[in-house]
Amino acid sequence: MSLIDKTAAELLRHLAAGDVTSEQVTKAYCDRIEAQDSRVQAFLHFDPRRALEQAAAVDAKRRAGHKLGKLAGLPVAVKDVLCTRGERTSCGSKILQDFLPPYDAHVISRLRDEDAVLLGRVNMDEFAMGSSTENSAYAKTRNPWDLERIPGGSSGGSAAAVAASMAPLSIGTDTGGSVRQPAGYCGVVGMKPTYGRVSRYGLVAFASSLDQIGPMAWTVEDAAILLEVLAGHDPRDATCASREVPEYSKTVRTPIEGLKIGIVPEFFGSGLDPQVESAVKSAIDVLKKQGAKIVEVALPRAKYAIATYYIVATAEASSNLARYDGVHYGWRSLEFSDMVDMYSRTRGEGFGAEVKRRIMLGTFVLSAGYRDAYYVKALQVRRLIKEDFDRAFEKVDVIAGPVAPTPAFKLGEKVDDPLAMYLSDIYTVSTNLAGNPGISVPCGFTKSGLPIGLHLQAGSFGEETLLRVGHMLQSHTDWHERRPALQEN
Amino acid sequence: MFSREQVAKVASLARLHLTEEETGRMSHDLGAILEYVDQLNEVDTSGIEPLAHCLPIQNIFREDEVRPSLPVDEALANAPKRSGDFYSVPPILD
Numbered sequence: 001m002s003l004i005d006k007t008a009a010e011l012l013r014h015l016a017a018g019d020v021t022s023e024q025v026t027k028a029y030c031d032r033i034e035a036q037d038s039r040v041q042a043f044l045h046f047d048p049r050r051a052l053e054q055a056a057a058v059d060a061k062r063r064a065g066h067k068l069g070k071l072a073g074l075p076v077a078v079k080d081v082l083c084t085r086g087e088r089t090s091c092g093s094k095i096l097q098d099f100l101p102p103y104d105a106h107v108i109s110r111l112r113d114e115d116a117v118l119l120g121r122v123n124m125d126e127f128a129m130g131s132s133t134e135n136s137a138y139a140k141t142r143n144p145w146d147l148e149r150i151p152g153g154s155s156g157g158s159a160a161a162v163a164a165s166m167a168p169l170s171i172g173t174d175t176g177g178s179v180r181q182p183a184g185y186c187g188v189v190g191m192k193p194t195y196g197r198v199s200r201y202g203l204v205a206f207a208s209s210l211d212q213i214g215p216m217a218w219t220v221e222d223a224a225i226l227l228e229v230l231a232g233h234d235p236r237d238a239t240c241a242s243r244e245v246p247e248y249s250k251t252v253r254t255p256i257e258g259l260k261i262g263i264v265p266e267f268f269g270s271g272l273d274p275q276v277e278s279a280v281k282s283a284i285d286v287l288k289k290q291g292a293k294i295v296e297v298a299l300p301r302a303k304y305a306i307a308t309y310y311i312v313a314t315a316e317a318s319s320n321l322a323r324y325d326g327v328h329y330g331w332r333s334l335e336f337s338d339m340v341d342m343y344s345r346t347r348g349e350g351f352g353a354e355v356k357r358r359i360m361l362g363t364f365v366l367s368a369g370y371r372d373a374y375y376v377k378a379l380q381v382r383r384l385i386k387e388d389f390d391r392a393f394e395k396v397d398v399i400a401g402p403v404a405p406t407p408a409f410k411l412g413e414k415v416d417d418p419l420a421m422y423l424s425d426i427y428t429v430s431t432n433l434a435g436n437p438g439i440s441v442p443c444g445f446t447k448s449g450l451p452i453g454l455h456l457q458a459g460s461f462g463e464e465t466l467l468r469v470g471h472m473l474q475s476h477t478d479w480h481e482r483r484p485a486l487q488e489n
Numbered sequence: 490m491f492s493r494e495q496v497a498k499v500a501s502l503a504r505l506h507l508t509e510e511e512t513g514r515m516s517h518d519l520g521a522i523l524e525y526v527d528q529l530n531e532v533d534t535s536g537i538e539p540l541a542h543c544l545p546i547q548n549i550f551r552e553d554e555v556r557p558s559l560p561v562d563e564a565l566a567n568a569p570k571r572s573g574d575f576y577s578v579p580p581i582l583d
């Protein structure tokens with residue numbers, strides 16, 4: 001079995017035992033990237049020499065008997081939205097094409113502290129706005145299971161990198177489903193922690209009350225290992241929680257006795273692909289056979305989640321993206337008449353269509369005369385959506401359902417219909433609105449070999465529950481052991 | 490419905506220069522999205538406090554102690570245009 005077929009947990013054991021060096025592991029992934037990424041196009045910035053230098057440094061530390069971190073020697077791919085000191089951080093946008101952050105995001109510091117190897121930076125929808133990674137200004141990442149299809153978005157590069165065995169672990173970000181949905185489409189595990197579980201310091205902001213950073217991997221155990229490293233208090237993020245970080249990597253393997261799984265009947269209505277429905281229900285049956293009880297729960301206002309999300313998220317985005325004005329960093333237009341014209345032309349030239357659409361929508365819903373009717377109204381509905389979840393989680397431990405209504409769609413299929421694109425997030429946005437954690441776990445394939453994801457969500461700070469339930473599923477299924485049939489060069 | 494005039498007004502607020510073609514598409518796209526989000530009017534929200542932030546924390550401050558910050562050169566390293574220790578921009582006042 002080659003190195004790139006192993007899980008992160010296995011690689012860490014082999015590295016610790018001295019069976020293999022980090023240079024060997026990193027080289028295996030670099031070779032794989034060189035062999036496959038011209039087709040998959042997950043990586044925006046990849047420098048094998050720098051990756052191998054980091055690997056060699058960890059190997060030297062290990063040989064010298066120094067204490068090593070929890071990810072020592074393991075390569076990790078990072079979504080290009082996390083500031084990494086001295087490295088191009090473009091957020092998939094032309095407006096930041098030459099931006100070199102002068103500091104590391106908190107999670108990047110955590111990776112460095114734990115001796116991970118920063119393998120490279122992966123593609124995304126521009127400023128994390130999108131559900132297919134087609135909004136990247138740089139590349140169209142392909143789904144490794146079918147190169148004519150999208151990998152999902154906005155963390156499409158993160159999902160595809162793992163699914164194509166180009167990285168054992170990756171980091172994505174999730175504002176309305178952007179880790180969980182691509183994970184589902186690409187047959188890997190992707191988790192969005194509770195809002196505030198992971199520091200957003202250095203995460204280029206899209207929607208400040210919704211954004212969270214999350215791990216992606218083949219297995220739930222691997223995701224637990226990475227989450228344990230990323231999570232925790234950071235005084236530089238005033239919105240992050242002070243709570244202790246549980247030992248996710250240890251508790252993940254313990255099944256939950258007397259597990260109660262909530263099913264929302266409306267999640268299985270029209271618009272849901274029958275093969276997705278069937279795979280999701282089979283996965284729930286697997287959990288039933290392990291003793292879980294199914295309880296019907298109601299989320300009466302969940303159907304308003306997309307409308308609520310596209311008001312709240314765009315409003316916040318319009319504010320967060322106001323900083324891209326050509327003054328301090330990023331693109332500045334070459335021709336303009338005065339300062340305001342400089343702002344307008346810089347932004348008009350630097351932003352893509354979807355970003356402009358969302359800035360416009362967000363600006364409108366916050367503008368005088370419309371703010372109460374749209375933005376405040378949406379925040380009120382948001383509270384009701386959250387209350388529905390709180391009530392449901394009094395009765396059940398997790399809510400299970402599909403992560404997306406269909407398997408991965410074809411490139412170009414939804415680019416001309418923004419609303420159709422938005423509706424593919426229907427199962428995931430409510431989790432972000434409520435600030436709850438959610439995870440996508442592979443639960444099957446369509447007849448044509450496209451992955452299907454099971455979405456599990458829990459109440460606030462229910463990460464441990466989600467990881468344990470996800471592991472309960474993976475220990476009785478082998479969906480996560482299948483690999484796409486990518487032709488070797 | 491979202492008219493071209495409304496598009497122009499919002500684009501000006503957002504400091505976003507749009508071409509004629511972009512304005513037309515924006516009018517269409519925003520019109521469709523706003524029609525979709527109108528369904529929120531079905532929800533009875535009387536007496537409901539808006540929820541802007543999910544974590545029950547407030548007023549996170551730190552002690553007013555001086556800490557190291559970015560050296561000027563690093564802070565200005567990405568400046569599109571620099572003049573000494575300043576970001577150089579077009580005149581703000583005539």
